[in-house]
Amino acid sequence: MLSTLNADGSRRWIKPKLSHGRFLTMRRVVAYALILIFTVIPYLSMNGKPLVLLDLVTRHFTIFGRTFLPTDTLLLALLLVGCFVTIFLLSALFGRVWCGWACPQTVYMEFVFRPIERLFEGAPGRVKKGWLAGKAFSKPAKMVVYAVISVYLAHTFLAYFVGVDELRQWVTRSPLNHPGPFGVMVAVTGLMLFNFGFFREQTCIIACPYGRFQSALLDRNSLIVTYDHVRGEPRGRATRAGDDVSLRVLSAGPEKRTADCVDCGMCVTTCPTGIDIRNGLQMECINCTQCIDACDTVMAKLDRPRGLIRYSSQAAITGEKVRLLRPRVVIYPAVLLVIAVAFLVVLSGKGAADVSILRGVGRPFVELPGGEIGNPVKVKIVNRMDKPGDYRVELAGAEGLRLTIDENPIHLNPGEAKTLSAMIVAQRNLLGHEMPVVSVRVTEISTPASGTALRREIGFRLMGPAQRHEREHESESDKPGREHGGGGDK
Numbered sequence: 001m002l003s004t005l006n007a008d009g010s011r012r013w014i015k016p017k018l019s020h021g022r023f024l025t026m027r028r029v030v031a032y033a034l035i036l037i038f039t040v041i042p043y044l045s046m047n048g049k050p051l052v053l054l055d056l057v058t059r060h061f062t063i064f065g066r067t068f069l070p071t072d073t074l075l076l077a078l079l080l081v082g083c084f085v086t087i088f089l090l091s092a093l094f095g096r097v098w099c100g101w102a103c104p105q106t107v108y109m110e111f112v113f114r115p116i117e118r119l120f121e122g123a124p125g126r127v128k129k130g131w132l133a134g135k136a137f138s139k140p141a142k143m144v145v146y147a148v149i150s151v152y153l154a155h156t157f158l159a160y161f162v163g164v165d166e167l168r169q170w171v172t173r174s175p176l177n178h179p180g181p182f183g184v185m186v187a188v189t190g191l192m193l194f195n196f197g198f199f200r201e202q203t204c205i206i207a208c209p210y211g212r213f214q215s216a217l218l219d220r221n222s223l224i225v226t227y228d229h230v231r232g233e234p235r236g237r238a239t240r241a242g243d244d245v246s247l248r249v250l251s252a253g254p255e256k257r258t259a260d261c262v263d264c265g266m267c268v269t270t271c272p273t274g275i276d277i278r279n280g281l282q283m284e285c286i287n288c289t290q291c292i293d294a295c296d297t298v299m300a301k302l303d304r305p306r307g308l309i310r311y312s313s314q315a316a317i318t319g320e321k322v323r324l325l326r327p328r329v330v331i332y333p334a335v336l337l338v339i340a341v342a343f344l345v346v347l348s349g350k351g352a353a354d355v356s357i358l359r360g361v362g363r364p365f366v367e368l369p370g371g372e373i374g375n376p377v378k379v380k381i382v383n384r385m386d387k388p389g390d391y392r393v394e395l396a397g398a399e400g401l402r403l404t405i406d407e408n409p410i411h412l413n414p415g416e417a418k419t420l421s422a423m424i425v426a427q428r429n430l431l432g433h434e435m436p437v438v439s440v441r442v443t444e445i446s447t448p449a450s451g452t453a454l455r456r457e458i459g460f461r462l463m464g465p466a467q468r469h470e471r472e473h474e475s476e477s478d479k480p481g482r483e484h485g486g487g488g489d490k
């Protein structure tokens with residue numbers, strides 16, 4: 001059963017106690033640094049371009065000043081696969097370190113929204129109550145502040161997809177001038193409010209696929225936040241006599257020994273996903289380290305060594321030999337290396353433009369008046385430069401051939417793509433039984449001869465009536481009974 005459900009199936013609202021300690025301090029520093037980075041990235045630029053801009057409408061993705069176009073599917077696929085393999089590797093080594101330390105859901109929930117909630121409604125189990133604790137309007141007041149922060153978050157989030165200049169226009173103009181973008185803004189704000197105000201830890205527990213994969217990504221040697229059951233069990237309540245703190249001696253089989261877990265429940269009440277880490281590795285554990293801080297505080301009070309809950313591995317806890325080098329720890333970096341090399345090779349092959357020459361739709365050739373044969377082609381050019389470009393299309397060294405095209409030279413704005421219909425016209429006697437290959441040359445003529453201008457030649461195989469007759473003959477001879485010179489009864 002989910003930790004956030006009551007026995008009757010209703011939602012059990014989690015209000016975790018905040019546990020102070022060394023990990024909370026470190027996570028706070030990391031979280032506020034990440035919030036700062038997340039906020040300023042849309043305002044930063046590199047090579048005269050935004051540092052990150054994911055333009056979904058035009059499918060132009062700018063990452064670290066480099067723009068990937070819709071024709072860069074292979075590069076984007078390599079980038080995506082590389083990200084996944086990196087996550088696999090990090091998970092194999094350090095468990096769900098991303099979830100606990102860097103995921104925006106955890107960062108904003110634990111270090112922005114929950115602190116505001118404690119401020120307004122008070123922290124559970126604390127003598128010091130919040131500003132408006134117990135007041136009827138504490139919740140509505142909190143939700144108003146949540147809504148304001150959600151508006152800010154939605155704007156920051158959308159800046160990654162539309163850019164800060166476009167966003168500024170959205171903000172400064174009347175919504176009536178741009179109802180579509182305004183609707184997007186309202187929807188994203190609503191989603192943020194729903195997520196952080198209502199859905200909360202459910203995002204990690206039931207919506208995020210990463211948690212589901214964890215059993216496949218981790219092994220017994222992965223670093224995780226874990227409870228030392230060897231040291232802690234059998235658990236039992238601590239007894240106090242004045243200042244003397246002693247642990248109850250518990251019977252565990254034939255031996256008598258003192259267990260360190262005093263069953264105080266602090267690790268459970270501090271958990272933002274409501275689980276008990278003493279039950280072992282669980283899908284709901286986001287490795288937030290709050291239970292480490294909680295238990296360390298208890299151990300300090302009992303004058304016991306801290307680390308009953310700590311970063312360790314399942315193998316280390318049970319006394320097995322810890323293996324740093326495992327097959328997955330070797331294979332993932334090797335795959336990453338292959339992906340990185342492939343990415344660089346493909347990237348270095350990209351010039352000032354992407355050019356493709358495709359056979360026209362429909363009949364492969366047409367017979368023109370005057371005995372000439374025309375092969376329809378589609379010329380597609382994508383300008384990869386950051387400035388407008390002019391591209392001339394011609395046939396390279398072809399006698400008796402000519403090219404007709406709607407526009408030549410072709411003018412393209414930065415990142416623009418055009419597909420033009422063209423026709424390669426040949427004298428009939430040039431198209432014999434051999435299908436000749438002609439070179440279509442595309443030259444970028446707007447850049448002065450600096451050695452960087454594009455000049456690409458692409459081979460295109462012409463077709464003519466001779467090929468049609470051959471094909472008809474082949475298909476006739478392929479029919480059963482004719483291949484061997486007649487019907488089977490001869």
Ligand code: SF4
Nearest residue numbers: 261262264265267295
């Ligand atoms: S906080 Fe530590 S001592 Fe207390 S119940 Fe959890 S594991 Fe046991």
Ligand code: SF4
Nearest residue numbers: 271285286288289291
């Ligand atoms: S079990 Fe511990 S580390 Fe895991 S989510 Fe709960 S408090 Fe965080």
